[in-house]
Amino acid sequence: MTMEAPDGQVNLTPGLYLVATPIGNLRDVTLRALDVLRAAALVACEDTRITRRLLDRYVIATPMKRYDDHSSDDDRQRLIDRIKAGEAVALASDAGTPMVSDPGFKLVRAAIAQGVEVVPIPGPSSVLAALCLAGLPTDRFSFGGFLPEKQVARQNALNEALRLPGTVVVFESARRLPASLADLAAIAPDRPVVVARELTKHFEEAVRGTAAELAARYHKDGPPRGEVVLVIGPPDEADPDAADMDAALRAALRDLSVKEAASAVAFMLKLPRRQVYARAVVLSKGPEGE
Incomplete structure (x- = not known):
């Protein structure tokens, strides 16, 4: 929990603070996130070089420690032990909200299991940003994470996603986008799709069309540059089961x-x-x- 002192400084109670960071534009960080990053005893992050850019931009000198997919059980326990000793530890992903396709899951589970308080500090999310600009139904949606690299597994994942009743958001690398769109077009050529690219950055772009149209476009043009989020519209009510x-x-x-x-x-x-x-x-x- 955060408490503001009379001098305006923020004091944090011991806990693990999940801090959402900008997905592109550094001005998208929230005031509360900055308060937590300043007041924490330590910032655990995927890549200290990336998080350093954010901290430097806002003149924050909090020490950092790398925490990524290769971190061990001992690494997690050391962070939890610091919290148990009375410190506040901030967890930040490279971009967006921790726990959404990043290595925070094991740390949060371990913290909860040991009675450590977990505090979400909400903010930027590429999933919600892509969903908002897509112009597809938002009353019901699912997030599918990253599509598998191998074609058969990817086709199977897309088949499962296309059965869901709402809009589906998935991550894909720019390099594999043409192949994934080709797989999608082979299964549901008329399904509406949006390729959201470089969200919140200078070259932000949303390319809209049917799966078949976008597959043809990226087959011709090749992979785009930058980060990609794929938004797939829901099935038409007349679609077969x-x-x-x-x-x-x-x-x-x-x-x-x-x-x-x-x-x-x-x-x-x-x-x-x-x-x-x-x-x-x-x-x-x-x-x-x-």
């Missing part, structure tokens, strides 16, 4: 080749053959393919 397609494909694959099964099910359910074939390839690999 994906479970029905899977059931039909599994039945057909018992006796037919992938190509034959896809053709038969596409004809039976009146679906685009490319969409059915992409799913048939995944199902044909068995449980490990899913």
